[in-house]
Amino acid sequence: MADKILLAHGSGGKLAHDLVEKSFVKTLTNPFLDKLDDSAVFDLSGRLAFTTDSYVVSPVFFPGGDIGKLAVCGTVNDLAMSGAKPLYLSLAFIIEEGLALAELEKIVSSVQKTANEAGVKIITGDTKVVPRGSADRLFINTAGVGVIPEGVDISGDRAQPGDKVILSGAIGDHGIAVISQREGLSFSTKLKSDCAPLGGLVAEMIAASPNINCLRDPTRGGLATTLNELAKQSKVSIRIEEKTIPVREEVMGACEMLGFDPLYVANEGKLVAIVPPQDADKILKAMKKNKYAKEAVIIGEVAAKPAGRVVMKTVLGAHRIVDMLVGDLLPRIC
Amino acid sequence: MKYISEFRRSELAEGLISHIRHSSKTRARFMEFCGGHTVTIFRYGIRQVLPETIEMVSGPGCPICVTANADLDKAIALAKIPNVIVATFGDMLKVPGSRSSLQQAKAEGAEVYTVYSTMDALKAAQDNPDKSVVFLGIGFETTAPTVAASILQAGEKGLKNYYVLSLHKLCPPVIRALLEAGEVELQGLVCPGHVSTIIGSHPWEFIASDYGIPCVVSGFEPLDILQTVDMLVEQVEKGESKVEIAYKRGVNPEGNQQALRLMERVFEPAPARWRGIGEVAESGLRLREKYKSFDAEANFELKPGPTVEAAGCICGDILRGVRTPSDCKLFGKTCTPESPVGPCMVSTEGSCSACYLYGEGLGG
Numbered sequence A: 001m002a003d004k005i006l007l008a009h010g011s012g013g014k015l016a017h018d019l020v021e022k023s024f025v026k027t028l029t030n031p032f033l034d035k036l037d038d039s040a041v042f043d044l045s046g047r048l049a050f051t052t053d054s055y056v057v058s059p060v061f062f063p064g065g066d067i068g069k070l071a072v073c074g075t076v077n078d079l080a081m082s083g084a085k086p087l088y089l090s091l092a093f094i095i096e097e098g099l100a101l102a103e104l105e106k107i108v109s110s111v112q113k114t115a116n117e118a119g120v121k122i123i124t125g126d127t128k129v130v131p132r133g134s135a136d137r138l139f140i141n142t143a144g145v146g147v148i149p150e151g152v153d154i155s156g157d158r159a160q161p162g163d164k165v166i167l168s169g170a171i172g173d174h175g176i177a178v179i180s181q182r183e184g185l186s187f188s189t190k191l192k193s194d195c196a197p198l199g200g201l202v203a204e205m206i207a208a209s210p211n212i213n214c215l216r217d218p219t220r221g222g223l224a225t226t227l228n229e230l231a232k233q234s235k236v237s238i239r240i241e242e243k244t245i246p247v248r249e250e251v252m253g254a255c256e257m258l259g260f261d262p263l264y265v266a267n268e269g270k271l272v273a274i275v276p277p278q279d280a281d282k283i284l285k286a287m288k289k290n291k292y293a294k295e296a297v298i299i300g301e302v303a304a305k306p307a308g309r310v311v312m313k314t315v316l317g318a319h320r321i322v323d324m325l326v327g328d329l330l331p332r333i334c
Numbered sequence B: 001m002k003y004i005s006e007f008r009r010s011e012l013a014e015g016l017i018s019h020i021r022h023s024s025k026t027r028a029r030f031m032e033f034c035g036g037h038t039v040t041i042f043r044y045g046i047r048q049v050l051p052e053t054i055e056m057v058s059g060p061g062c063p064i065c066v067t068a069n070a071d072l073d074k075a076i077a078l079a080k081i082p083n084v085i086v087a088t089f090g091d092m093l094k095v096p097g098s099r100s101s102l103q104q105a106k107a108e109g110a111e112v113y114t115v116y117s118t119m120d121a122l123k124a125a126q127d128n129p130d131k132s133v134v135f136l137g138i139g140f141e142t143t144a145p146t147v148a149a150s151i152l153q154a155g156e157k158g159l160k161n162y163y164v165l166s167l168h169k170l171c172p173p174v175i176r177a178l179l180e181a182g183e184v185e186l187q188g189l190v191c192p193g194h195v196s197t198i199i200g201s202h203p204w205e206f207i208a209s210d211y212g213i214p215c216v217v218s219g220f221e222p223l224d225i226l227q228t229v230d231m232l233v234e235q236v237e238k239g240e241s242k243v244e245i246a247y248k249r250g251v252n253p254e255g256n257q258q259a260l261r262l263m264e265r266v267f268e269p270a271p272a273r274w275r276g277i278g279e280v281a282e283s284g285l286r287l288r289e290k291y292k293s294f295d296a297e298a299n300f301e302l303k304p305g306p307t308v309e310a311a312g313c314i315c316g317d318i319l320r321g322v323r324t325p326s327d328c329k330l331f332g333k334t335c336t337p338e339s340p341v342g343p344c345m346v347s348t349e350g351s352c353s354a355c356y357l358y359g360e361g362l363g364g
Helices: A014-028 A067-080 A101-118 A173-179 A199-208 A222-234 A249-258 A277-289 B010-023 B035-043 B069-079 B102-107 B118-127 B144-156 B171-181 B193-199 B202-211 B222-238 B257-266 B289-294 B315-319 B351-358
Strands: A047-055 A085-096 A121-130 A138-148 A164-167 A214-216 A237-241 A272-275 A297-303 A310-313 A319-322 B028-034 B054-061 B084-088 B111-114 B132-137 B162-166 B188-191 B215-217 B243-245 B267-274 B278-287
Touching: A014 A101, A014 A121, A047 A067, A067 A085, A067 A101, A067 A138, A067 A199, A085 A101, A085 A199, A101 A121, A164 A277, A173 A249, A199 A277, A214 A222, A222 A237, A222 A272, A222 A310, A222 A319, A272 A277, A277 A297, A319 B351, B010 B222, B028 B035, B028 B193, B028 B222, B035 B054, B035 B193, B035 B222, B035 B351, B054 B171, B054 B315, B069 B084, B069 B102, B069 B162, B084 B118, B102 B111, B111 B118, B118 B132, B118 B144, B118 B162, B132 B144, B144 B162, B144 B257, B144 B289, B162 B278, B162 B289, B171 B193, B171 B202, B171 B278, B188 B193, B188 B202, B188 B222, B193 B202, B193 B257, B202 B215, B202 B243, B215 B222, B257 B267, B278 B289, B315 B351
Parallel strands: A085 A121, A237 A310, B028 B054, B028 B188, B084 B111, B084 B132, B132 B162, B188 B215, B215 B243
Antiparallel strands: A047 A138, A085 A138, A164 A272, A164 A297, A214 A272, A237 A297, A310 A319, B267 B278
16 A cells, blocks of 8 residues: 555545545444445434534644544534534545655544544544645544533523633643744744543533533634624623633743734633533532643623623733734634 | 743732822823833733823834835835745735735735744745845834844855845934924833843933933833833932833843844944834935845835825824824724724734724723
């Protein structure tokens, strides 16, 4: 077998068959996938959540993860943010001709490892190969389904005045870890992406109290953009306190250098929860027991006015608006 | 020592704020010259926590904002020449000139590279030997030495396709021009930190001695600004005017001699056009005769066409400190960071952008 991906690997012929068998099915094996029928067939009941996302991160390997891990975490987390238990994922590759087979296999095992941890199965997939220059190494699309437990009703429009805003940990790690590897910009940092599947964390939070009004993972656009989305959807004001928001010194330093505000830098393993005040403590306590939310903290609360706006009390005690991200801070970080 | 979080500690800030409130008796207007300071002031809401006796006004210290339309047009005209690659810092892309912007020229097929340092531009010249690479030299004394270094390196490497469009500007001469014009009365100047790391604090002495205005060189963290304001208040209350450094971890009175020598070797002072202020003698830098082969202006025929200023935009007045973003009819309506009319809304260091993004003065 060739050590690089050729156009023929996507042709549907013998090479393509070999690639699917040896590089994908062998690693990702499960009864649904192994059948290799045109579609995966499975039973589910109850309220379902369904989502899809495409991953184009550059570089494909970055400190703390790679595009494979990201492609599983991103979709698993989108399901989890609806309160769903993530179950099944599809996995589609668009590969640039010439990609080293060893790299592809490394990414597929990263997919499998992350899927295992997240408790999801890859049950269907697709591979296309495009000529050199038509893609940047490889792009991945995943879609996923999950089941929402009884009694859980989580949506971006449910924040109520008086609710507490919980953040699961330090912000900005992913965006800065990825940008630190960019050509022409590489600076040395020990920082790793926070990329992580959050389905387990969400299940533990729901177990502590099903009364969670909103959940969202602050990916592109960062914490500031996520809070603005929630404030607008719920037609409320979100008031946060700057000094409570955890930001690592390395992230602060890189942001100063690059002219970024950590509030707008992407995360791939963090969530924001908006919960009724009487449930906040028990949810926070449950979060802190999970390895992905040890630094969880209440960063503010929901008020009625000014509706649709996020207001931050700065470390100096003054107040300022925190707006949505304007323009593109960093292209292709996820 | 943690150089960032230590300078954002709220308990230390509270102490400084209360000291300022206690000691400030006389009404005073302080100008922060530098756009970086403006951003810190808005981002942390510093105007809100200062006593009513103190008014802060923003100055012309945003290099992109003060670049005149005529010069922007030149940069855009350069980008439109076939086989010319324009290399620039990212902020420049969106700035509208008379008729277009670099971003628009790029969309129409011009080659415009965003770089993070002059060395990236130099590399682009090496990687594209059949094209000409022009670096847009925009900035104050802070960036000019690195541009000078890139020109010297290009010479050493024998690169014949690397050029600089020198639109550099010098800070002390423009402050003198502002004070001479007398439009804005100041009782204190927050002197730029990064510029002073290069030039030192001595070049500000004339402001204290000739105009009797207290000067303090400041860093960029909220505690730096508060300490600077505190020191300015002390001078005002004592009736003194001298140059002090609050940013001792970055600035010494003599500056960075090596950087200054580098700048001196490649550049010489020249008149420069400032948006809103006009031409100011000796406030710019042009390449010395010896380095003319790297000078974009001397090596390309530029026909930028007549200069047009955006109707209704008051960036010029804002840069002189005589009006504020909220005085502008376009602010937040037709002029936003997504579709900026004037440069003060484009640059991350512009007063309009800082004012828009951080919504100054919202109570709670």
